[in-house]
Amino acid sequence: MLVLAACDRQQAIIERCDADPGRALLRLQLPTRPDPQTYRDWTWVECPIRLPSAVPAAAVLHLPTLRVTGPQVQADMAYTHVVPKARATGHSVALGVDWGLNTLLSAGALRLGKDGRIAALGAGGQFRAAGVLAKQHRLRRHSERLHAKVDQYARLVGGRPDEQLRAKQEVLAGEIRHVSARRQNLNDALAWAAARWTVDQAIAARATVIYLEDLRSMEAKGMGHSLNTRLSQQVRGKISDRMRHLAAEHGIAVVTVPARNTSKHCPQCLTPLRHRKAPDKRTVAGWKWAICPNTGCGWQGDRDHGAWRRIAARGLTHQAKTVTDKTTGAMVIRTVVDELEASAVVTPSTTGSRRDRSKTGPTRHRTSRPAPRRRGAPSPTRPQGQAGKRPEGHAPTDRRLPRAAHRHQGVNTISTPTTAGHRPRGAALGAGFHLHAHASPPRWETIPETPSDSGSLS
Incomplete structure (x- = not known):
């Protein structure tokens, strides 16, 4: 870590780029040999820095702290900018x-x-941070158990040179440090x-x-x-x-x-x-x-x-x-x-208040068997023979059903094309109500009546 704030202005300079406010240029005077003797053993090095979007464009940049993290060098940048002064009184x-x-x-x-x-x-x-607080509580209990185990190992060792117990104690001490770091990061977040x-x-x-x-x-x-x-x-x-x-x-x-x-x-x-x-x-x-x-x-x-x-x-x-x-x-x-x-x-606020929905009388009786909805398509005709579809309404099935309403009615459905491989028999004939409903044929067309394969007896 290199703290440039402690350096002299003659050794480090930082300034913004005029063309791009999101960039800054850091100039450092570094030695060219391990044991510099004269001014010739020093040279200037330019380090371009990309600033995050949180840094205001009018902020004054200060010399950063450089940290080597793997193949990169990160800069902890400090900056100063003008903010409104908070007042103690006069708030509305x-x-x-x-x-x-x-x-x-x-x-x-x-x-x-x-x-x-x-x-x-x-x-x-x-x-609400119930999940984070629950995780924090679990980490705290885990840390307490680890501390109890470490104390138990310390009592068992008792000053004796037992390498096996000391190795276990060191492993638990490392786990305690790891849990403590997790708790600290969780609390900061x-x-x-x-x-x-x-x-x-x-x-x-x-x-x-x-x-x-x-x-x-x-x-x-x-x-x-x-x-x-x-x-x-x-x-x-x-x-x-x-x-x-x-x-x-x-x-x-x-x-x-x-x-x-x-x-x-x-x-x-x-x-x-x-x-x-x-x-x-x-x-x-x-x-x-x-x-x-x-x-x-x-x-x-x-x-x-x-x-x-x-x-x-x-x-x-x-x-x-x-x-x-x-x-x-x-x-x-x-x-x-x-x-x-x-x-x-x-x-108390009076504008925008909700209507009082308190119960003031008995609840209106609602029947448990509502009336059936009217069909959106005409009923199918009764086919020739014993098998057939049940017409609309609640008709008894223990006797021969009367003929359904005449199907030569006006067009009251929407024609939609059917895809290949899915063409229901009823829809193909223009009879019955289906998801892919077709228009009812005109009254001058004759519809062949074919027996149904539903298997029900009239």
């Missing part, structure tokens, strides 16, 4: 983000009007995906601030062994850092707000909610559904959706209390003011 559209255990993120946007009323912009969304999804939601809603639930409220204690372990293994800290990094590029502020009673109170009237099982998930453990007992409000929904509404509304009403943490440099709202919290309610 905000994105609220709530942390969850099974549903990692729940987010939605709110708008603060000039009259001080807060309205929801849509129903919000959820970032999950953090970047969750942060990218959140910032995209803010950009789509044209929000200028993202209000996050305080991570200190998600302490892994007092919730049981399994739940404490799942909470401690979450990558919320990484997600917050990646979110701030991606949001800063678009001038979006990321502010942390207290999480007190965000899932407990109603977002529309601040009444304590009653939690139940979800109506469509009766067998799933937990109390995911929240119902407001206030008859004048009547809000109900997923508790995570109510939580992000409370978080965004609290951030919009307390945005004057936003401060910058001196240790981390992150924006944070530390305290909740009761007077401001009383106005942090979401006004």
Whole structure:
């Protein structure tokens, strides 16, 4: 690895190509012999670099770090470009983000009007990573078993020179390093995906601030062994850092707000909610559904959706209390003011509301035997003899059937050509209803009546 940022400007220069902004030219002064003595032992080498599409055209390039990977030399390029400055106050559209255990993120946007009323912009969304979290849980359990085996081998060795046990212990140690690397890569990918999804939601809603639930409220204690372990293994800290990094590029502020009673109170009237099982998930453990007992409000929904509404509304009403943490440099709202919290309610939307489909009376009786559809083609004629096709209608079969309707009727079907090798007998004669239906013949044509081979007796 060669860190060119530590080099002097007289030894390394990088600049963009004027003709193609997606290319850059790196000029290095390298020695021509292992022990250079004078300036003649150095020469300039030009290295063309193709820039990725993520690098803006107006960005200022910095000297990269060169790494040799097989037959190629890769350059870790750093660049600087101007972005809008994120402001702490003056926000009218905000994105609220709530942390969850099974549903990692729940987010939605709110708008603060000039009259001080807060309205929801849509129903919000959820970032579900159940598959990734399950794989993370399996890797964690596998790592715990490997650590337990290594400890057992260490107790068995006990300082004795046992080469066989030490070889097994080294193999398990290498497997532990491999599993740890997989867990780290999985956590990094999950953090970047969750942060990218959140910032995209803010950009789509044209929000200028993202209000996050305080991570200190998600302490892994007092919730049981399994739940404490799942909470401690979450990558919320990484997600917050990646979110701030991606949001800063678009001038979006990321502010942390207290999480007190965000899932407990109603977002529309601040009444304590009653939690139940979800109506469509009766067998799933937990109390995911929240119902407001206030008859004048009547809000109900997923508790995570109510939580992000409370978080965004609290951030919009307390945005004057936003401060910058001196240790981390992150924006944070530390305290909740009761007077401001009383106005942090979401006004229920009246436009575009769905029609009330509640049942108000008995269900209309529907017969279990609906009337048969009318035939789209005329009934076939009764052939000569005992065998024949049954005419339309529900006629008894224990007696001789009457003659069917006269078949010399008008043309009421569409003529379609038949392919070679598939020409049904009925369609060839123009009788009966078939997928390849033909037009009924005119009334002045005579149709030869041939006995059917269906085998039924009239």
